[in-house]
Amino acid sequence: xxxxxxxxxxxxxxxRLADILSGRSPALAGAxxxxxxxxxxxxxxxGKRLRPFLLIESAALFGAxxxxxxxxxxxxxxxxxxxxxxxxxxxxxxxxxxRGRPTVHRAYDEATAILAGDALLTLAFALVGxxxxxxxxxxxxxxxxxxxxxxxAGMAGGQALDLAAETRTLHEGEIARxxxxxxGALIAFACEAxxxxxxxxxxxxxxxxxxxxxxxxxxxxxxxLLDETADAAQxxxxxxxxxxxxxxxxxxxxxxxxxxxxxxxxxxxxxMELAPFGERxxxxxxxxxxxxxxxx
Amino acid sequence: xxxxxxxxxxxxxxxRLADILSGRSPALAGAxxxxxxxxxxxxxxxGKRLRPFLLIESAALFGAxxxxxxxxxxxxxxxxxxxxxxxxxxxxxxxxxxRGRPTVHRAYDEATAILAGDALLTLAFALVGxxxxxxxxxxxxxxxxxxxxxxxAGMAGGQALDLAAETRTLHEGEIARxxxxxxGALIAFACEAxxxxxxxxxxxxxxxxxxxxxxxxxxxxxxxLLDETADAAQxxxxxxxxxxxxxxxxxxxxxxxxxxxxxxxxxxxxxMELAPFGERxxxxxxxxxxxxxxxx
Numbered sequence: 275x276x277x278x279x280x281x282x283x284x285x286x287x288x289x290r291l292a293d294i295l296s297g298r299s300p301a302l303a304g305a306x307x308x309x310x311x312x313x314x315x316x317x318x319x320x321g322k323r324l325r326p327f328l329l330i331e332s333a334a335l336f337g338a339x340x341x342x343x344x345x346x347x348x349x350x351x352x353x354x355x356x357x358x359x360x361x362x363x364x365x366x367x368x369x370x371x372x373r374g375r376p377t378v379h380r381a382y383d384e385a386t387a388i389l390a391g392d393a394l395l396t397l398a399f400a401l402v403g404x405x406x407x408x409x410x411x412x413x414x415x416x417x418x419x420x421x422x423x424x425x426x427a428g429m430a431g432g433q434a435l436d437l438a439a440e441t442r443t444l445h446e447g448e449i450a451r452x453x454x455x456x457x458g459a460l461i462a463f464a465c466e467a468x469x470x471x472x473x474x475x476x477x478x479x480x481x482x483x484x485x486x487x488x489x490x491x492x493x494x495x496x497x498x499l500l501d502e503t504a505d506a507a508q509x510x511x512x513x514x515x516x517x518x519x520x521x522x523x524x525x526x527x528x529x530x531x532x533x534x535x536x537x538x539x540x541x542x543x544x545x546m547e548l549a550p551f552g553e554r555x556x557x558x559x560x561x562x563x564x565x566x567x568x569x570x
Numbered sequence: 571x572x573x574x575x576x577x578x579x580x581x582x583x584x585x586r587l588a589d590i591l592s593g594r595s596p597a598l599a600g601a602x603x604x605x606x607x608x609x610x611x612x613x614x615x616x617g618k619r620l621r622p623f624l625l626i627e628s629a630a631l632f633g634a635x636x637x638x639x640x641x642x643x644x645x646x647x648x649x650x651x652x653x654x655x656x657x658x659x660x661x662x663x664x665x666x667x668x669r670g671r672p673t674v675h676r677a678y679d680e681a682t683a684i685l686a687g688d689a690l691l692t693l694a695f696a697l698v699g700x701x702x703x704x705x706x707x708x709x710x711x712x713x714x715x716x717x718x719x720x721x722x723a724g725m726a727g728g729q730a731l732d733l734a735a736e737t738r739t740l741h742e743g744e745i746a747r748x749x750x751x752x753x754g755a756l757i758a759f760a761c762e763a764x765x766x767x768x769x770x771x772x773x774x775x776x777x778x779x780x781x782x783x784x785x786x787x788x789x790x791x792x793x794x795l796l797d798e799t800a801d802a803a804q805x806x807x808x809x810x811x812x813x814x815x816x817x818x819x820x821x822x823x824x825x826x827x828x829x830x831x832x833x834x835x836x837x838x839x840x841x842m843e844l845a846p847f848g849e850r851x852x853x854x855x856x857x858x859x860x861x862x863x864x865x866x
Contacts, residue, residue: 389733392721392726411706418695421597422596426602427598
C-alpha cells in the first residue's frame with residue numbers, strides 16, 4: 275500500500291520532469307538538444323523519488339494539493355539529480371554506473387556531465403520561482419532555504435567533507451556532521467518545504483524540519499548499512515565502495531546490530547515528532563519506516 | 571573618470587563578496603573552511619566586475635540606490651565566477667591560470683573546484699532571494715530570470731555549444747547563437763535586472779534588455795579580437811587559445827578591420843537604445859564604449 279503510493283508519486287514526478295526537460299518549458303526554450311539529453315539522462319528513468327514524495331506528503335499534511343507543489347517537488351529532485359551527476363564524475367566518486375545505467379559522463383562526456391549538472395541545479399531555481407499556486411513570499415522563502423540546504427553549508431559542503439574523508443579518517447562527530455549536511459539537509463528541506471508550501475505555522479514548520487532531520491539520519495544509516503551488506507545487483511551501482519576505500523561509516527564503527535537498534539530509535543523519534551498530527555501523518559511515518567528498513 | 575567609477579564599484583563588490591564568503595553570512599554559516607577558501611579563490615581578487623557595474627548603473631537609471639542592489643550584483647558576479655571555475659576545469663578549457671593566478675583546480679584540486687563552482691552558483695540564489703529593499707515579487711522575478719539566463723537556455727547552454735565547436739566547425743549563425751547564450755545572456759541579465767530592481771516600466775525593462783544584448787555582442791567581439799591580437803601578459807591568461815585550437819570566431823572569419831567597424835556599429839546601436847534617457851544614461855554608454863574598446 276505504501277510502496278504503491280510511493281510508486282504513484284514517482285510516476286507523477288517522472289512524467290512532469292520529462293515534460294520540463296523536453297525543452298518546451300520557458301526556462302529551457304532554446305537549450306541545445308545534446309545538453310538537454312544529458313540532463314534527461316541524469317534526471318529521468320529511475321530513482322524512488324523519495325524527496326519529492328516527502329515534500330508532497332508534508333504539504334498534504336497542511337492541506338496543499340499535490341498538483342500545486344509538483345513543480346517544487348521537481349525542483350528538489352533536479353537538485354538531487356545534479357548532485358548525483360557531479361558526485362559520479364571521475365574527479366569525485368568516479369562511478370561508471372548509476373541506477374543500472376552508465377553515468378552521465380560515461381554516456382556522454384565529462385564536460386557535458388559537468389554542464390548538465392550545472393544546468394539541472396540552475397533549473398531548480400527557475401522551477402521554485404515561477405508563478406504557481408504558492409504565494410510569492412513563500413516561493414522566495416523556499417528559494418533561499420533550498421539554496422542554503424543545497425549549498426556550501428548544506429549538501430555541497432557535506433560532499434566536500436566526504437572528499438576530505440578520503441585522505442583522513444574522520445572521528446564520529448565529523449562523520450555525523452558530514453552526513454547531516456550531505457544527505458540530511460535535502461531530506462530536511464523536503465519536509466520543511468512541504469510545510470512552507472502548505473502555509474504551516476512556524477511551530478509546525480520547525481516540527482517538520484526536525485522530522486526531516488531525523489529521517490535524514492535514518493536514510494544515511496540505512497545507506498551505510500546497505501554498503502556493508504548488499505551486493506551490486508541489489509543496488510544498481512557498485513557496492514562496498516566505502517569499505518574498499520577504507521572510509522569509516524557508523525555501521526563500520528559500531529556494527530550491524532547497533533545500527534539496526536539506532537534505526538529503530540530514529541523511527542520512534544520520528545513518530546514522536548508527528549504525534550500531534552495523529553492519523554493524518556500516517557503516510558509520512560510509513561515513509562520513515564520504509565527509509566529505515568529499505569534494502570536497496 | 572569612467573574607469574575610476576568602474577574601479578570604485580569593483581572595490582565595493584569585492585568587499586561585499588569577501589564579507590559574504592567569509593562564512594559569516596546566513597547562507598554559508600557552518601560551511602567547511604576549505605570549500606569556502608576555494609570559493610574565495612574563485613570569486614575574489616580581481617576582475618573588472620563589469621556585470622555588477624552594469625546592474626548597479628542600470629538600477630541607478632531608475633533611481634535605485636547601489637546599496638539596495640549590491641547583494642543582487644554580488645549574486646550575478648557569483649554566477650559569473652562559478653562559470654569561470656567550471657570552464658577552467660581540465661574536462662572543459664583546461665586552463666592553469668586566471669587573472670594572473672592559478673585556477674581553482676590548480677590551487678586546490680579538481681573535485682574541490684567542481685564543488686566550489688556548484689556552491690557559488692547555489693549561493694547566488696540565496697543572495698537574490700534573501701530579504702532586501704527589493705520587493706518580494708521583484709526578487710522572485712529576478713530569481714527566475716537569472717535561472718533562465720544562467721542555465722541550459724543561457725550561459726550553460728552557450729558553453730555546451732562552445733564545446734561542440736571543438737569537434738565541428740560552426741557556421742556564422744551558430745557562432746552568433748553560441749555567443750549570445752554564453753556571454754550575452756548574463757550581460758543582458760545585468761541590465762534587465764537593474765531595471766527590475768529599479769521598478770522600471772515594462773517598455774524600459776525591454777529597452778535595457780536590448781541594450782544589454784547589444785553590449786553583450788560587443789563584449790564577445792572585443793574578447794575575440796583580443797584573442798587575435800593580444801599576448802598573455804596583457805590578459806593574465808593564455809592568449810591565442812582559440813586560434814591554436816582552430817576555433818572560428820567572427821574576427822577570425824572577417825578580419826580585424828571588419829570587427830572594429832562592427833564594434834563601432836554596436837556602440838551606435840547602444841546609444842540609440844538609451845537615447846530616451848538623455849544624459850542620465852551617460853555612465854551606461856561609457857560602459858558600452860569601454861567594452862568595445864577594451865584592450866585586456
